[in-house]
Every structure is written in C-alpha cells, then in structure tokens.
Amino acid sequence: MNALELTDVRKVYTMGDGSDVVALDRSNLTVAEDEIIALVGPSGSGKTTLCSMAGGILSPTEGRIVVAGEDISDYGDKELTKFRQESIGFVFQSVNLVPFLNAKENLTVVDELGARTGKEAQRRADDLLGELGLGDRKQNMPSQLSGGQRQRVAIGRALMNDPKLVLFDEPTSSLDTELGEQVMELIRTEMKRRGTAAIVVTHDERITEFCDRSVHIVDGRLES
Amino acid sequence: MFLALKEMSRAKTRFGLLVAAIALLVFLILFQQSLQNGLITGFVGAIRNQNAPVLVYSVDGQRVIQGSIITPDLEAEVRDVDGLGTVGRLGQGTFTATSTTSSGDSLDATILGYELGDDGQGLGAPSELVDGRYPSGELEAVGSTGGDDAFAVGDTVVLQPGGFEIEIVGVADDIQLNVSPTLFVSYSTWSDAVQSVNPDAGEPLPNVMVAAPAEGVTADQLVTDINDRSLDLDALTRDDAASETPGVAQVQQSFQLIFLLYGLVVPCVTGLFFLIVTLQKADALTLLRAIGAPAKRLVASLLIQVVLMIGGGLVIGTALYFPLTVTGLGGLELRFETGAVLFWSILLLTLGVASSLVAARRVLRIDPIEATTGAGVGA
Ligand SMILES: Nc1ncnc2c1ncn2[C@@H]1O[C@H](COP(=O)(O)OP(=O)(O)OP(=O)(O)O)[C@@H](O)[C@H]1O
Numbered sequence: 295m296n297a298l299e300l301t302d303v304r305k306v307y308t309m310g311d312g313s314d315v316v317a318l319d320r321s322n323l324t325v326a327e328d329e330i331i332a333l334v335g336p337s338g339s340g341k342t343t344l345c346s347m348a349g350g351i352l353s354p355t356e357g358r359i360v361v362a363g364e365d366i367s368d369y370g371d372k373e374l375t376k377f378r379q380e381s382i383g384f385v386f387q388s389v390n391l392v393p394f395l396n397a398k399e400n401l402t403v404v405d406e407l408g409a410r411t412g413k414e415a416q417r418r419a420d421d422l423l424g425e426l427g428l429g430d431r432k433q434n435m436p437s438q439l440s441g442g443q444r445q446r447v448a449i450g451r452a453l454m455n456d457p458k459l460v461l462f463d464e465p466t467s468s469l470d471t472e473l474g475e476q477v478m479e480l481i482r483t484e485m486k487r488r489g490t491a492a493i494v495v496t497h498d499e500r501i502t503e504f505c506d507r508s509v510h511i512v513d514g515r516l517e518s
Numbered sequence: 519m520f521l522a523l524k525e526m527s528r529a530k531t532r533f534g535l536l537v538a539a540i541a542l543l544v545f546l547i548l549f550q551q552s553l554q555n556g557l558i559t560g561f562v563g564a565i566r567n568q569n570a571p572v573l574v575y576s577v578d579g580q581r582v583i584q585g586s587i588i589t590p591d592l593e594a595e596v597r598d599v600d601g602l603g604t605v606g607r608l609g610q611g612t613f614t615a616t617s618t619t620s621s622g623d624s625l626d627a628t629i630l631g632y633e634l635g636d637d638g639q640g641l642g643a644p645s646e647l648v649d650g651r652y653p654s655g656e657l658e659a660v661g662s663t664g665g666d667d668a669f670a671v672g673d674t675v676v677l678q679p680g681g682f683e684i685e686i687v688g689v690a691d692d693i694q695l696n697v698s699p700t701l702f703v704s705y706s707t708w709s710d711a712v713q714s715v716n717p718d719a720g721e722p723l724p725n726v727m728v729a730a731p732a733e734g735v736t737a738d739q740l741v742t743d744i745n746d747r748s749l750d751l752d753a754l755t756r757d758d759a760a761s762e763t764p765g766v767a768q769v770q771q772s773f774q775l776i777f778l779l780y781g782l783v784v785p786c787v788t789g790l791f792f793l794i795v796t797l798q799k800a801d802a803l804t805l806l807r808a809i810g811a812p813a814k815r816l817v818a819s820l821l822i823q824v825v826l827m828i829g830g831g832l833v834i835g836t837a838l839y840f841p842l843t844v845t846g847l848g849g850l851e852l853r854f855e856t857g858a859v860l861f862w863s864i865l866l867l868t869l870g871v872a873s874s875l876v877a878a879r880r881v882l883r884i885d886p887i888e889a890t891t892g893a894g895v896g897a
C-alpha cells in the first residue's frame with residue numbers, strides 16, 4: 295500500500311481583497327510504502343502547503359488525499375486531529391518542542407495525548423532517544439539543548455506514534471552543513487530501519503542525496 | 519493532567535505567585551467576613567441572642583433600646599393586644615463599673631434587666647449559657663464573654679459611683695450590646711442599679727417590651743397586631759430588631775461593597791494571569807494541536823490549573839485566617855466562619871473558572887496550521 299497518494303490536489307487561499315493565491319495547483323504525487331522523497335523548490339513554491347495537506351493540518355480546496363489507504367480529503371476538524379495523532383509524524387520548520395517539557399517528555403507527550411500506554415511509551419521514548427544519540431540528554435529542557443540536539447528530539451517525537459508517513463519541513467535549515475548532513479543521515483537510517491515513508495522538504499540539492507527520489511515544485515506546480 | 523502538572527512544576531515561581539496572591543485575597547475576605555460578623559454581633563448580639571421573638575419599642579426611640587421609653591399607657595396598650603402570649607419589660611442602662619477580673623480598671627458596662635420568671639429564663643433572657651446558671655434573684659447576672667472584658671462565673675462587678683455590687687453567676691457568648699461588656703440581670707436589679715448611681719431619678723421606666731405570641735399566632739402576626747394597635751408603638755421581630763438597629767445596615771453595606779470588590783479582583787487576577795500565560799505559550803499550544811492534541815484536552819489542562827491555583831489559594835488563605843479566629847482581635851471576638859469559607863470557596867472557584875474562559879477561547883481558536891509557519895495565537 296502506498297504511504298501517500300495525492301490526486302489533483304489544489305489549494306487556493308482567498309485574500310482579504312478577494313484575490314486568490316494558488317498555493318498548490320492540481321498536483322499528483324505518489325509516495326511508496328517505505329520511500330523517502332525530497333521535495334525541492336524555491337521559497338513560496340508551496341512545499342509547506344503540500345506537506346500540511348498530506349499531514350492533515352490543512353484541508354485541500356480540491357482533490358483527493360489518501361494516506362496509507364485512508365482517504366482524509368473530507369475529514370473534519372476532529373477526524374483530522376485523531377488522524378494526525380495516530381498516523382503522521384511531523385518535524386516543523388520552526389517551533390518543534392514544548393519548552394516546559396524535557397527531552398523525554400517531549401516524546402512521551404505524544405502518548406499522553408493519544409493511546410496512553412504508559413510504561414510502553416516510556417520504553418519507546420528511551421529507545422528512540424538512545425538511537426538518536428540523546429541517551430544522556432533525556433532530562434534536559436529544550437533550552438539546554440543545542441540546535442542539532444533539538445532537531446533530533448523533534449525527530450524522536452515524530453516517530454513516537456509509529457507513523458505511516460513522516461513529514462520533515464526543512465529539517466536542516468537551521469543547522470550548518472556538517473550537522474545538517476549528520477541529521478539527514480540519521481533521518482535516513484531511522485526511516486529505513488522502520489520501513490516508514492517520508493517527505494523531506496528542502497531548498498538544498500545536497501540533501502537530496504539522502505533521499506530515494508526528488509520531486510521539484512515551482513509556483514505550486516509539481517514537476518517530476 | 520500530565521501537561522497541566524508538568525507546566526506548573528517547571529514554572530513554580532510564576533504559579534506560586536498567583537497562589538500567594540489568591541491566598542492573600544482569600545485571607546482578607548475571610549478576615550473581613552469575620553470582622554463584619556464580629557462587629558455586628560458586638561453591636562446587637564444581645565438582641566439576637568435573647569429569647570423573646572418580638573421586641574416593642576416606642577416610635578420616638580428610633581429602634582435604639584436606650585432611646586425607647588415605654589410609658590405605662592403604652593405598656594397597657596401592648597398588654598391588651600390579641601394574639602399576645604407572654605410579655606415582659608426590658609430595661610437598659612450604661613454604667614461605669616469595675617470588675618474583679620479587670621484588675622481595678624474601670625469599664626463601661628451595659629446592663630439589661632428582664633423579668634426573670636420562675637427559672638431565670640423569662641422573656642429577654644440570653645438564649646443559651648456557656649457556663650454557670652441563670653440568675654435566680656437579685657444582684658445576680660449573666661455576663662458576656664468575648665473581648666478583653668470577658669466575664670467569668672464568680673466575678674463581682676461594682677457600679678460607680680455608689681458601689682452597687684452584682685455577681686456573675688453565668689456567662690453567654692455573643693450577648694454584647696454596643697460592643698461593650700454586657701450583663702443580663704433581673705428587672706428589679708436593673709432598676710435598683712439605675713437608682714444607685716442616680717438616687718434622685720426615681721423608678722425608671724422600661725425601655726422596651728419583650729413579647730411572645732400566643733399559641734397558633736406567628737411572631738410576624740403579633741408584630742402587625744401591635745403596630746396596628748398604636749401609632750406610638752414600633753414592634754419588630756427579633757431578627758428585624760437586630761438588623762434595623764441604626765448603624766447595622768450601614769456596616770453591612772460598607773462590607774458588602776468591599777466583598778463585591780474582592781469578588782471582582784480575584785477573577786480578574788486569575789483571568790488575566792491565565793490569559794497572559796496562554797498567550798506566552800501559544801507556540802507550544804499550536805505545536806501540540808498540530809501533532810494531534812484535541813483542543814478539549816488543552817482546555818481541560820488549563821481548567822485543571824485554574825482549579826488547582828484557586829484551590830491552593832483557598833487552602834492557604836483559610837490556613838492563615840484560622841489562627842486569627844482563635845486569638846481574636848482586641849475587644850472583638852472573631853469566629854471561624856465555616857459557612858463563609860464554603861461560600862467563598864464555591865464563589866471564587868466558579869468566578870475563577872468563568873474568568874479563565876477568555877483564555878480557554880484563545881486555546882480553542884488555535885489553528886494548528888500556524889505550527890507550519892511558526893506564528894502562534896499570540897501573533
Ligand atoms: N495562510 C495563507 N494565506 C494566504 N497565502 C498563503 C497562506 N499560506 C501560504 N500562502 C501562500 O502560499 C504560497 C506557498 O506557501 P508555502 O508556505 O507552501 O511555501 P514554501 O514552499 O513552504 O516556502 P518556504 O520555502 O519559504 O517555506 C506562498 O505564496 C504563500 O504566500
């Protein structure tokens with residue numbers, strides 16, 4: 295089963311003055327079950343818009359969105375919330391951690407909001423932080439972590455719910471080249487180990503080396 | 519629970535300050551509630567806590583016992599009213615006195631004289647004693663407790679000038695009049711006392727009549743009957759007589775104004791605090807919504823915090839207030855008002871939760887899409 299199928303997906307924003315902004319135009323995209331896709335394009339081209347719709351944060355104006363067999367095109371607020379909680383992993387462009395929770399709690403909060411498995415979630419968070427090289431930083435607050443460490447905690451958080459699809463919105467933009475490549479290496483390892491599909495948004499062509507395939511987007515149009 | 523508690527444990531100073539502020543306000547509210555009740559009981563406790571259901575003043579007394587005088591004509595009118603069960607005279611006077619307990623210092627005592635009856639519990643007697651017995655004859659008194667001039671069984675009170683001596687044989691709580699130490703004696707002892715300090719005055723007239731309705735007649739009915747009988751009589755039920763005493767309503771009004779202010783300040787402080795906190799953590803809330811936190815969960819977490827903060831403030835405020843009610847304050851006796859504690863707890867919790875609905879609305883309005891741009895609800 296494909297991790298993601300976008301069929302003729304369109305997103306139009308109506309501005310205050312009545313004019314329309316087409317953020318994404320009739321796009322088709324298929325991401326296979328364990329595929330890592332690089333979504334490359336200039337600023338304002340619609341990368342975040344596409345990821346937001348694939349991740350159930352934003353509803354499309356037109357078109358069908360199917361994630362791991364689940365059609366979310368017509369979902370309402372509550373259904374989307376539950377869908378995000380259960381099926382999607384997110385690493386956002388800017389804010390990624392809850393400042394009043396420590397590294398480990400930023401992972402376990404995912405369980406608290408959803409299934410509440412308790413001990414099992416604790417073990418899972420420990421395992422993930424260990425894999426991400428943060429075994430000795432579990433109790434640190436976000437403000438006590440470096441940029442790269444914070445990004446790794448965010449990756450752990452995105453994997454906590456065992457998602458069908460993980461969306462990384464410019465995961466390396468705030469990191470220097472070397473650190474960025476380390477984080478990408480980590481993302482690739484983690485995704486492949488689990489066989490989880492991912493979309494990695496980037497401006498940076500070098501990042502695409504860590505992905506299975508690149509998809510380019512310009513002015514809201516996908517080009518394969 | 520998880521989010522609510524974690525956040526509070528990571529921002530102890532901030533949340534601690536709010537609890538402290540609420541605790542202080544709760545303390546002030548409860549303290550002033552006791553102060554109000556203490557003051558009013560000091561003013562009119564003697565009226566409230568005597569056993570006659572109806573008091574009859576002369577109209578020109580303007581509902582002050584000392585100002586009212588019942589002439590023999592008026593007394594005859596009262597005694598003639600249908601529906602009257604029993605009736606008696608009550609006399610009041612203020613005296614300079616020394617007491618064996620107050621180590622020679624003179625005090626201003628109020629003396630109320632009522633007709634003892636067979637058991638000392640005739641109309642106008644204190645409803646309940648905490649120690650000793652009711653007077654059984656002349657020169658015996660039930661004294662008031664409370665304040666620095668509390669009487670004890672066995673004390674002797676000497677009126678000045680003249681050296682008229684009265685012995686305390688019983689004591690009762692909350693029977694002060696005009697916030698002064700008060701004695702309940704037999705009507706004839708009161709009459710003798712008045713003449714002892716002022717030998718030329720002759721026999722004093724009673725100040726008010728105390729009455730009880732006949733069987734099958736209510737106190738309200740008796741009040742109406744007496745007032746219909748004569749334009750010069752002013753009958754009041756016990757509770758009305760207490761609350762209509764000049765000054766009592768004004769005291770109550772002033773305190774009510776203060777309580778109204780508190781009732782506004784507490785929810786304002788809580789509401790603003792949580793609104794600010796919510797705006798400050800808007801990014802985190804948006805992130806949580808984006809990763810699948812139902813809005814309701816975030817609102818619940820907010821409300822848990824509100825209830826815990828106000829609950830904590832109530833507990834600490836009450837704990838601060840308790841010792842004051844044990845020691846009292848100068849001449850005033852302050853009681854631990856369980857009713858007031860419950861009333862204010864429920865009121866402040868309700869108002870606090872209501873005031874935090876502004877913050878809750880902000881939480882509900884969060885659009886998770888803002889997590890993708892980094893603009894939270896505060897933006
Ligand atoms: N809420 C909105 N209202 C109106 N227009 C919007 C809104 N969000 C995005 N857009 C517009 O949609 C287009 C695509 O935006 P999007 O954020 O997807 O770009 P992006 O490729 O992620 O850019 P960047 O690389 O800078 O993050 C832009 O022209 C943007 O101005």
Ligand SMILES: [Mg+2]
Binds near residue numbers: 341387
């Ligand atoms: Mg973007």
